[in-house]
Amino acid sequence: IVGIAAGIVLSLLSALVLSIVTLRLRGLYLALATLAFGLLIDSCAIGFIDVTGGPSGMVGIPSFSVGSLYFDTQMSMYFLVVAIDILVLFALFGALRTSFGRALQSIRSDQMAASALGINIVRYKLAVFMISAALASVSGSLLAYSFNFLAPEMVGTARSLELVSMLVIGGEGTLVGPVLGSVLLTMLPTIFQPLAIYKTFFSGALLIICFLYLPRGMYGVIATMMTRISNEKPVANGHKVAEGGAR
Known part of the structure; x- marks a missing residue:
């Protein structure tokens, strides 16, 4: 759990840096900017051999556990991931029914109209960046715990x-x-x-x-x-x- 939390914090910092550069971009330019950022992180992961293991990756990652409860089989990890997916989906379904979710839907439909209604587009996009980064971090951590190994080409x-x-x-x-x-x-x-x-x-x-x-x-x-x-x-x-x- 501590490892997952540390990964989330690092991912949020990365998302904050990326958002400063890309939040005002739209469409294809935003996609290309985030893709380029991913290539940059890939290069860093391969270069920092002492930290990430370089092209060979990190080996010997332990299985995920909470106290005495170990998720060290494929079936147990499967049910863990399914449970997390269901919780996240229900949370997002609920979020869409709030003013936050309605604001995001209006931004997706027409940013100019949403801005005219007084919606702070940059702030809402930043929030989405942060939420996406946290969820991606959790999925990456679970991937590493599932395979007990992590290499740059896997992500x-x-x-x-x-x-x-x-x-x-x-x-x-x-x-x-x-x-x-x-x-x-x-x-x-x-x-x-x-x-x-x-x-x-x-x-x-x-x-x-x-x-x-x-x-x-x-x-x-x-x-x-x-x-x-x-x-x-x-x-x-x-x-x-x-x-x-x-x-």
């Missing part, structure tokens, strides 16, 4: 692009969408093991398809289908009533 640029793919394919701007995207891109290589070597190719193809034809991702497709089904039922019932009246 490098390829992993960042994979996370972006999960977000876009699942449906950005939602809480359920990224969960759907992560499940899909994690399970597909397992189900189709002979095609696992083409994982990057298929992920890229899915990303392009979503950009072109599914801008709201998987969540958007499911939401549209549910809306159509809910709209068709009253119409069908209405026809039945009309037929009964005619008789």
Whole structure:
């Protein structure tokens, strides 16, 4: 727990430094700036051999434990991560219903209109940066405790692009969408093991398809289908009533 807390503090400091430079950027420029920052951290991790182990990484990381409770098996770590995911999702669902969440949704929809309403865009973006950094830090710590090993390539640029793919394919701007995207891109290589070597190719193809034809991702497709089904039922019932009246 102390190690996770230290990681969160360091990640928050990194996010604060990054936010000073990038908070006024938007769209592609913001994405490129954060990607460049990740490359910088990658280079530092490889260079500081005494601290990070360099390209070989850090070995001998102990399993996660709380007192006498040890999460030293894949199944126990799985249930721990699922429990943390559920808690985070419920917390974020609740946050969206507050004034903070409504302000974030208005900023996402139209920054100029949100600013006109008196919303401090820079302050809210900084808060989002901090929350994202803390959650990313916890996930990175759990990854290290799960594998008992951590190397730069495990959390490098390829992993960042994979996370972006999960977000876009699942449906950005939602809480359920990224969960759907992560499940899909994690399970597909397992189900189709002979095609696992083409994982990057298929992920890229899915990303392009979503950009072109599914801008709201998987969540958007499911939401549209549910809306159509809910709209068709009253119409069908209405026809039945009309037929009964005619008789």
